[in-house]
Amino acid sequence: MIQPEVFYNSLSEQGIDFFTGVPDSLLKNICAYIQDNVPKSKNIIAANEGNAIALATGYHLATGRIPLVYMQNSGLGNAINPLISLVDKDVYSIPMLLMIGWRGEPGVKDEPQHVKQGKVTIPLLQAMGIPYLILDGVIENATIQLEQAIKKAKVSQGPFALIIRKGLFDTYKLSKKHGNSTQLVFKREEAIKVIIDNMDADSIVVSTTGKTSRELFEYREFLAQGHQHDFLTVGSMGHANQIALGIALQKPTKQIICFDGDGALIMHSGSFGIIASLEPKNFIHIVFNNGSHESVGGQPTIGDNIDFCKIATGFGYKKCVKVSDKSALKKAIDDLSNTEGPLLIEVKVAIGSRDNLGRPSISPTENKGNLMKFLQQ
Numbered sequence: 001m002i003q004p005e006v007f008y009n010s011l012s013e014q015g016i017d018f019f020t021g022v023p024d025s026l027l028k029n030i031c032a033y034i035q036d037n038v039p040k041s042k043n044i045i046a047a048n049e050g051n052a053i054a055l056a057t058g059y060h061l062a063t064g065r066i067p068l069v070y071m072q073n074s075g076l077g078n079a080i081n082p083l084i085s086l087v088d089k090d091v092y093s094i095p096m097l098l099m100i101g102w103r104g105e106p107g108v109k110d111e112p113q114h115v116k117q118g119k120v121t122i123p124l125l126q127a128m129g130i131p132y133l134i135l136d137g138v139i140e141n142a143t144i145q146l147e148q149a150i151k152k153a154k155v156s157q158g159p160f161a162l163i164i165r166k167g168l169f170d171t172y173k174l175s176k177k178h179g180n181s182t183q184l185v186f187k188r189e190e191a192i193k194v195i196i197d198n199m200d201a202d203s204i205v206v207s208t209t210g211k212t213s214r215e216l217f218e219y220r221e222f223l224a225q226g227h228q229h230d231f232l233t234v235g236s237m238g239h240a241n242q243i244a245l246g247i248a249l250q251k252p253t254k255q256i257i258c259f260d261g262d263g264a265l266i267m268h269s270g271s272f273g274i275i276a277s278l279e280p281k282n283f284i285h286i287v288f289n290n291g292s293h294e295s296v297g298g299q300p301t302i303g304d305n306i307d308f309c310k311i312a313t314g315f316g317y318k319k320c321v322k323v324s325d326k327s328a329l330k331k332a333i334d335d336l337s338n339t340e341g342p343l344l345i346e347v348k349v350a351i352g353s354r355d356n357l358g359r360p361s362i363s364p365t366e367n368k369g370n371l372m373k374f375l376q377q
Contacts, residue, residue, distance in 0.1 A: 028297025210295030262303030276316030
């Protein structure tokens with residue numbers, strides 16, 4: 001195991017002082033240390049991984065120095081386009097370090113959405129011509145690898161990837177307070193219960209990645225309701241609302257509800273405009289905003305500084321309500337029950353979830369099959 005402080009010091013000694021990316025659970029300890037010790041202008045949590053590659057490019061253009069981009073391997077999907085069409089040596093030839101969390105590493109137990117990504121992480125880098133090293137767990141060896149990686153990036157004038165295995169970094173707790181945790185007590189799980197208890201029994205829920213889908217699954221289990229009304233989006237962060245839109249347009253007589261997160265919605269916020277432009281009358285968009293990438297370590301988003309209601313109505317949503325407690329949320333659901341969509345409810349919630357929060361006990365394909373059978377009735 002590597003102490004985050006020691007690895008950060010090795011980066012600093014090699015001239016790395018600019019960081020950007022999207023947090024990952026395998027990188028949460030090193031990212032937390034960076035968050036606590038690097039100025040905001042030098043550690044930018046990007047909307048998505050492609051944006052991070054572009055930010056790093058701008059930094060290099062302005063300074064001539066090597067930036068570091070951190071991401072989960074699932075984020076390679078968002079990053080492929082700028083990696084190939086912007087920073088590649090056949091285009092602008094931009095050197096940078098990529099620090100990539102290896103979820104789903106072959107032979108290491110992980111969640112279903114990470115298995116395929118784990119298998120193709122190395123082949124994807126090879127196909128893009130990006131050299132890589134799997135970072136060693138001994139700091140002396142890792143420091144040598146880091147020196148090699150930076151030298152290679154400078155010589156080749158292109159990206160170099162450091163692959164991070166599960167458990168590589170020792171524990172570091174984020175000390176700076178972020179998000180709504182200090183102002184609010186209303187938790188996302190409580191809000192989910194309020195919505196399920198007060199929505200139409202036949203409504204379809206499409207829930208975003210991470211703990212939101214896990215909390216929805218567990219409440220359905222508690223109520224013994226089954227899961228045929230829900231699509232639990234375990235991967236593809238930021239796309240749940242477009243899945244919900246696709247269902248809403250084909251099933252106009254059913255109420256379709258999307259459980260979204262601030263980080264996920266920020267990642268692909270252009271989806272607001274697509275939803276509004278198609279005017280699905282049966283669409284309710286619920287954004288749980290805790291100002292945090294909670295599921296991967298609690299790194300901050302810009303959710304606390306965004307008025308999602310202004311954005312939604314600006315794009316053309318019919319109505320938006322902002323709430324931060326149980327009674328206000330119940331009232332919003334009641335008030336909007338006969339209002340044509342698309343509608344937005346922004347629920348300001350505190351950071352935090354149960355320590356014993358489980359995971360879905362059904363597979364993604366079982367979830368899909370159950371939902372499709374229900375929709376075809």
